[in-house]
Amino acid sequence: MKKRIVIGISGASGIIYAIDLIKRLKDDPEIETHGIISEWAKQNLKLESTMTLKELEGMLDYHYSNRDLGAAVASGSFLTAGMVIVPASMKTVAGISMGFGESLISRAADVTLKEQRKLILVPRETPLNAIHLENLTKSARLGVQIIPPIPAFYSQPKTIDDIVAHQSMKLMDALGIENHVSGRWKENE
Secondary structure, eight states: OOEEEEEEEOSSSOHHHHHHHHHHHHTOTTEEEEEEEOHHHHHHHHHHOSOOHHHHHHHSSEEEETTOTTSGGGSTTSOOSEEEEEEEOHHHHHHHHHTOOOSHHHHHHHHHHHTTOOEEEEEOOSSOOHHHHHHHHHHHHTTOEEOOOOOOOTTOOOSHHHHHHHHHHHHHHHTTOOOOOSOOTTTTO
16 A cells, blocks of 8 residues: 555645645655645645646645545545645644644644644744744644754755755655655765
8 A cells, every 4th residue: 555645735835845745755656645735825826836736736646625524534544644734824733733624634634633643734934923833832742743944054955946855855754755855964974
């Protein structure tokens, strides 16, 4: 059986991170991707990318409407290796930290938590206010891994793609997926 990864894409800026991660997961024949794209993420796709929604959905093995609370990924009996929400809007983070499953992204995250599976948030907001920090802290205390897209410059990135690739490496590492996407600390010494 393939390793199933659920990918939630919410309405924060930074859809480039989701696109890059999905491309890299698609290259792994052992991975099966299940994507949920919020309405605001669809708007950001238009603003931040030349990719169409059809192209993005076509990169996923399966995709679901964010309104479909009856989708397979909304059930704990649907076995997955984890879920990553990239980018994670502060609205989505708040909903998850409060257990408010009004969308498929937040419901699938809630299921991931209750089943004690890996849940990763890639928060995209700055500056962060006390409410954002409290919601992220509460999520971390619940076992959620918080991996903000903070560039590492030890890998000597030359392009934005290099910076984005490093983030994908971090996410794949957290999901337990072997990869050689980007340079690692002191790798070439």
